[in-house]
Amino acid sequence: MEKIVIDYIFRPFFVAIDGFKDVIGRNIQVISNYQETKQNNQRFKDKIEQLNYQLTKLEKIKNENQRLRKLLNFKERVPYQVVGASVISHSADNWSQIVTINRGQESGIKAKMAVVAEEGYLIGIIKRVTAHTSQVLLLTDQQFVTGGLVSRNASRDLGVVRGRKGSNKLLMNNLSWDADIVSEDIIVTSGLSGNLPKGLPIGEVISVSPDNYGLTQEAELNPFFDLNRLEEVLVITNFTTKTDVSLPPFNIDSLLIKGEE
Structure with missing residues (x-):
């Protein structure tokens, strides 16, 4: 009888605690997802910067080759x-x-x-x-x-x-x-x-x-x-x-x- 009374009295507290644990769990998951997303964004950003660097480098090589070809063209003429x-x-x-x-x-x-x-x-x-x-x-x-x-x-x-x-x-x-x-x-x-x-x-x-x-x-x-x-x-x-x-x-x-x- 005492156990039933105690359960009856403290049940709202147990429910509140379980709800609080769920809220904390969801917040931890959100934070974890945010950190993962942030890390992924940084990786993508680094990759884009690398690709832009490679494109700039290739464009520089292309322009240099065009200039050298024109110099060679004159030399051969x-x-x-x-x-x-x-x-x-x-x-x-x-x-x-x-x-x-x-x-x-x-x-x-x-x-x-x-x-x-x-x-x-x-x-x-x-x-x-x-x-x-x-x-x-x-x-x-x-x-x-x-x-x-x-x-x-x-x-x-x-x-x-x-x-x-x-x-x-x-x-x-x-x-x-x-x-x-x-x-x-x-x-x-x-x-x-x-x-x-x-x-x-x-x-x-x-x-x-x-x-x-x-x-x-x-x-x-x-x-x-x-x-x-x-x-x-x-x-x-x-x-x-x-x-x-x-x-x-x-x-x-x-x-x-x-x-x-």
Whole structure:
């Protein structure tokens, strides 16, 4: 009789305790599921980061292969001796436009040699050389000067191409007052100095205007290559001055990039 009374009195407490145990059990399960979900999410996140890294790496390799293929394309088109190099640093100041490459005297490189990028676009000349590195004076530097030639067969007029201080454009001046030069003309190296081959693409004419009180003309040029994204180059170590890559069989049209692949 006493047991029945005790059961009757304490049964609500036992039921409450069992209910409390169920609540605790469910909460523990929820916490456990949350921890497992959190760990799974972290694993997925790590996997996504790894895949993104691999994709970035593959894209970098793809772009590098495209650049190298274009350099090789130029090398196979022209009868020049060339040395491939990678850009390892850019000038840190705003006054000079210079990059350093990882090839020097031991690779046969000397001062004043021409340096080209993809498809043979002229990007500068060798300025200083050490045993294993070289400085390249870019054509946008105010100290850069070379002879320029209008590649159009009906013209072939000559001028001097210079870099412009604080600008990514080029200036071609010393053109005769009656020089046949118009917007969209292609300007190539004249080869008259003997340091650079004839016919290397320099840039495209943006505008033409009178200069020196109308006694001469000058033209503004847009370089073919974005010098801010230089990574690989070719240094032309030997060439024949009789070769003109802007004339057949090395036609200028075959050297110009028509669009990204």
